[in-house]
Amino acid sequence: MELLEGELEQIQTEVGFILRKYEPGREQLLPILQEVQGKIGYLPKEAMKMVAEAINIPEVDVYSVGTFYNQFRLNPPGKNQIKVCMGTACHLTGGHIIMDSFERRLEIDEGETTGDREFSLERVACVGCCALAPVVLVNEEVEARVRPTRVDGILLGLGKAMPVTSKHQKEEGDTIE
Amino acid sequence: MKISRTVTITIDGKEYIAKEGQKLLWTALENGVYIPHLCGIEEEEKPAAGCRLCFVEIDGFLNPVTACTQKVKEGMVVRTRSKRVDKLVGTAFELLMSNHRLGCARCGANGRCELQKIAKERGLKLKTSRLRSLVPEVPVDESPDKFTYDQTRCVLCGRCVWVDHHKAKIGAIGLVRRGMSRKMATFGETAMADSSCTQCGMCVEACPVGALTFKEK
Amino acid sequence: MSNPAVEKMYRELRDKAVSKAEGMNEKPYVMVGTATCGRAAGAMKILETFRDELAGHQVDAELLEVGCLGHCYAEPMVAVYKPGHPFLCYGNVDEGIASRLVSDFLVGDDPCFEFAMAAFEPNDVFPTFADYPRGVYEQKIILADCGLINPEDIDHYIARDGYLALAKVLDMDPGAVVEEIKESRLRGRGGAGFPAGKKWEICLKAEEPVKYVICNADEGDPGAFMDRALLESNPHQLIEGLAIAAYAVGASQGYIYVRAEYPLAIKRLHTALDQARDKGLIGESVLGSDFKFDIQIFQGSGAFVCGEETALISSIEGNPGIPGHRPPFPAVSGLRGKPTIINNVKTLSYVPHVIRNGAAWFRGIGTPNSPGTAVFALAGKVVNTGLVEVPMGTSLRTLVYDVGNGIKEEKAFKAVQIGGPSGGCLPESALDLEIDFDSLQHAGAMMGSGGLVVLDEEDCMVEIARFFLEFTQKESCGKCTFCRLGTKQMLEILTDITKGRGKPEALELLWDLAEDIKTGSLCALGKTAPNPVLSTLRFFRGEYEAHINEGCCPSLMCNELISYRIVPEKCSKLCDACIASCPVEAVYTRPDMLKAVDLEKCVKCNNCLVTCKPLYDAVMKVTPPETGEGGDEN
Incomplete structure (x- = not known):
């Protein structure tokens, strides 16, 4: 993935700022990567290189950690993040059908981001709301008891243009935070 | 100089003198008793114990145990073969082979490959009939001048990564991702030549199979 | 080695907390359950409504956020206290009910019994939780205070004898603390049920100046959420347990390894740790004694395998969470090669209770080999989903039919899945099994982390x-x-x-x-x-x-082995709901106005069935699947 102009400098500034807060040492690796992702939204290669240098371990070791854990992302996420819970209770109540519906509507597979970077779709193991299954996290807000018919409503609410009902309201767009 | 005490252990009915505290796998191998193994590194204090091939029976243990993790003790009684050991080793080997691209004739490790050796020693087939093939479709990395890396032949023993980190002290390669996606790769999964690899060749020498092989001159 | 300084310091803390609690009872207060499950059901909106209504009516009442009462099926839940009335709990509260509670109950004097679930304490006017079957069979120890105390106010915990056990152990020899836990036969609640006391003893005996205690809160079972509920509802119980463990084995540093996916739990833990530090309950000199202990939160990055002790340690050390061979066990050589105790959230939460009430009390609950209670996350096709705490030895039948109030929609029971990915499915013939660590293992399942999912006839095994x-x-x-x-x-x-x-x-x-x-x-x-x-x-x-x-799926669950059919006798002809619900235009109107499904186009999303069900129930699934033009029978 190519970085946009100015993006590299921005990453360097952000990561440099984060690194100053930590004592050097291998044990800081996960907390640092968590903070980097929290700030930048993913782990750019340049950031991982800087972290490796700061705590004095091979770059590939940072990469090993970055690719091992579910939490870390190597590519920028979509503006709206949809996470479908795939825990036991959600699975039993049709979580996979909800996932299928999102995949169909967004025309991406789970783990992917739409071409316009508006939406990314992920699965989460269990968000711990089993009694309210099936559950979808829309930009970290929990949507409980989601039915397949609700999928379009969620996407419309986030400003997604629908092929059939195209008369959505644009101003409904951003609901983040 | 450190004086190491010795102990007497029994392997398959024969007594052997062993260095106390040494891991059983290395005692056996030093004494010419073959136990299948891929991931073992003698110098490493904490064995990876990942390949699951060095199972043996030790008196006092309920189930077969891995020889690479057991320190020899005075009076230890070991059997390298039993019905249960053979079944476990057989299945582990079969699983590894289901994920390994065959074609020994065209493999640089033909003749010195540990997989071939295990098959021969234990009378196992290289080609599995009851499991399906899980060999990934990945091209061979021919980018280095001296060697090639064929991920489809890698058994994930991690020996290359260990020598890279601890002997060559380069840190060019690592085991990345996890589960079925786990693989030996460089930072960012680039071609070897585009990484910090110095092509010292130590990892190629450490590879027990045909994943890393020298190019023919 | 009695330490009067400790006693004095604790008594002062407790007296202050108790008088604060008594002061609270002098005027009305409203508690809103804002743990993750409550929030998912809309608790934050309810909290807002209460805030607005209380201000609007100028009612002098305290509004508190509390944790989870365990009745997930009834979220959002609130509890309303008004002097002179029983302390009442209300379930499935919406904004309308919330404003009625303010206008009718707090301003007026009508407790709105029509919306109430139960009272918290026995009274003459309204039944309590103990009057329902669930209350009869439940016995709450570690869940007892959850949902009734403010997790962000340490005084609520202290007023209920919180940190008393810590003060008590500071007067004991560490060996005696370990002995007490051993005596109690408390077994690890993280999965396999290893005796906690034995683990502590190994660590205590290890001759190393530096030792660690770790709380494993990396709950990753895809159907269990009791650790999250405990962290969000009563974090101090765990902190006290961890501090006691540290004192017993001789550790001065503790870690709580918690899933990063639990942001609210992490926030409440941070608050709790700050407050405990402020009060001198952890830190350089715990309760004025020479015991030094502090706790750091480590966020797990999402890897189920990190529930495994060696993987968890590897993760804290900055590596991928890859398990290593045991032995050496962490109690001998763990974090940074030092002796380390790793206990689950639930295990540690029991510790203060065991110390406070004694090992014999604990052994008196449950079964001889698995004393105490079991906490289950009851989910799936059971009516009353939620967190339940029952004595070990309770039968599965009691759990499903009495505590859980039976199967949803009166479907037929098929199985329970206990223990999540490590556990197993038990059939109807096992319903009378009295559950504890050993009986479950024997039956082919596992206590695991305590997920209990009820499956009915529509679930394919x-x-x-x-x-x-x-x-x-x-x-x-x-x-x-x-x-x-x-x-x-x-x-x-x-x-x-x-x-x-x-x-x-x-x-x-x-x-x-x-x-x-x-x-x-x-x-x-x-x-x-x-x-x-x-x-x-x-x-x-x-x-x-x-x-x-x-080629059939008897439970009609496996998509590849079913197809959809619209039953002509039931279809209304005039309703187009199924057609509107179909995302791929597979449902169509036949020339005779009946609806039918084009099986070539159908993606089996189930939308038409769900939509039609309450209307005409005309859409059905068939197995083995039909091919070709399916419903087009003419």
């Missing part, structure tokens, strides 16, 4: 087994051959079966692989991964055979 195996397969670290490749081979076979491509000899191979993976894997994740498959093969082999031999 092959699919359940496939689901859990897919989970462990995805979560396998990939180091060891059996787990990485063995579970993948098994998953491929199961997937084939659920798609109707299974071969008759597959079942034997499945069993054979499962046995070898169980024996041959390096860590507990791999060793227990085959359990869901083994237990379903044992008890529900017929379902596997129906998939393989007849």
Whole structure:
């Protein structure tokens, strides 16, 4: 993935700022990567290189950690993040059908981001709301008891243009935070 | 100089003198008793114990145990073969082979490959009939001048990564991702030549199979 | 070595907290359950409503955020206290009910019994929780205060004898503390049920100046959430337990390893730790004694395998969470090579109670070999989902039918899945099993982390087994051959079966692989991964055979083995709801106005069935699937 102009400098500034807060040492690796992702939204290669240098371990070791854990992302996420819970209770109540519906509507597979970077779709193991299954996290807000018919409503609410009902309201767009 | 005490252990009915505290796998191998193994590194204090091939029976243990993790003790009684050991080793080997691209004739490790050796020693087939093939479709990395890396032949023993980190002290390669996606790769999964690899060749020498092989001159 | 300074300091803290609590009872207060489950059901909106209404009516009442009462099916839940009335709990509260509670109850004097679930204490006007079957069978120890105290106010915990056990142990010899836990026969609640006291003893005896205690809060079971509820509802209980463990084994640094996916739990833990530090309950000199102890929160980055002790340690040390060979056990050589105790959230939460009430009290609850209570996350097709705490030895039947109030929609019970990906499915014949660590293991399941999912006639056992195996397969670290490749081979076979491509000899191979993976894997994740498959093969082999031999899914769950049909006799002809619900235009109107499904186009999303069900119930699933023009019968 190519970085946009100015993006590299921005990453360097952000990561440099984060690194100053930590004592050097291998044990800081996960907390640092968590903070980097929290700030930048993913782990750019340049950031991982800087972290490796700061705590004095091979770059590939940072990469090993970055690719091992579910939490870390190597590519920028979509503006709206949809996470479908795939825990036991959600699975039993049709979580996979909800996932299928999102995949169909967004025309991406789970783990992917739409071409316009508006939406990314992920699965989460269990968000711990089993009694309210099936559950979808829309930009970290929990949507409980989601039915397949609700999928379009969620996407419309986030400003997604629908092929059939195209008369959505644009101003409904951003609901983040 | 450190004086190491010795102990007497029994392997398959024969007594052997062993260095106390040494891991059983290395005692056996030093004494010419073959136990299948891929991931073992003698110098490493904490064995990876990942390949699951060095199972043996030790008196006092309920189930077969891995020889690479057991320190020899005075009076230890070991059997390298039993019905249960053979079944476990057989299945582990079969699983590894289901994920390994065959074609020994065209493999640089033909003749010195540990997989071939295990098959021969234990009378196992290289080609599995009851499991399906899980060999990934990945091209061979021919980018280095001296060697090639064929991920489809890698058994994930991690020996290359260990020598890279601890002997060559380069840190060019690592085991990345996890589960079925786990693989030996460089930072960012680039071609070897585009990484910090110095092509010292130590990892190629450490590879027990045909994943890393020298190019023919 | 009695320490009067400790006693004095504790008494001062407690007196202050108690008088604050008594002061609270002098005027009305409203508690809103704002744990994650409550929030998902809309608790934050309810909290806002109360805030606005209280201000609007100028009512002098305290508004508090509390944790989870465990009745997830009734979220959002609130509790309203007004002097002179019983302390009442209200479930399924919406904004209308919330404003009525303010205007009618707090301003007026009508407690709105029509919306009330139960009272918290016995009274003459309204039944309490103990008057319902669930209350009869439940016995709450670690969940007792959850949802009744403000997790962000340490005084609430202290007023209920919180940190008394810590003050008590500071007067004891560490060996005596370990002895007390051993005596209690408290077993680890994280899965296998290893005796906690034994673990502590090994660590205590290790001659090392530096030791660590770690709380494993990396709850990753895809159907369990009790650790999250405990962290969000009563964080101090755990902190006290961890401090006691540290004192007993001689550690001065503790860690709480908590899933990063639990942001609210992390926030409340941070607040709790700050408050405990402020009060001198952790820090340089715990309660003025010479015991020094502090706790750091470590956020797990999402890897189920990190529930395994050695993987968890590896993760804290900045590495991928890959398990290592045991022994050495962490109690001998753990974090940074030092003796380390790792206990689950629940295990540590019991510790203050055991110390306060004594080992004999604890042993008096539950079964001889598994004393105490069991906490289950009751989910699936059961009416009253939620967190329940029952004595060990309670039968599955009681759990499902009395505590859980039976199966939803009066469907037929099929099985319970206990223990998540490491556990197994138990059939109807096992309903009278009295559950504890050993009986479950014997029956082919496992206590695991305490997930208990009830399955009914519409749940396909092959699919359940496939689901859990897919989970462990995805979560396998990939180091060891059996787990990485063995579970993948098994998953491929199961997937084939659920798609109707299974071969008759597959079942034997499945069993054979499962046995070898169980024996041959390096860590507990791999060793227990085959359990869901083994237990379903044992008890529900017929379902596997129906998939393989007849190409049908008797539970109508496996998409590849079903198709949709619209029953002409039930279809109204005039309603187009099914057509509107279809995302792919597969449902159409036939010339005779009846609706039908084009099976070529149908993606089996279930929308039409769900939509039609309350209207005419005309859409049905059939197995084996029909082909071609399906419903077009003319």
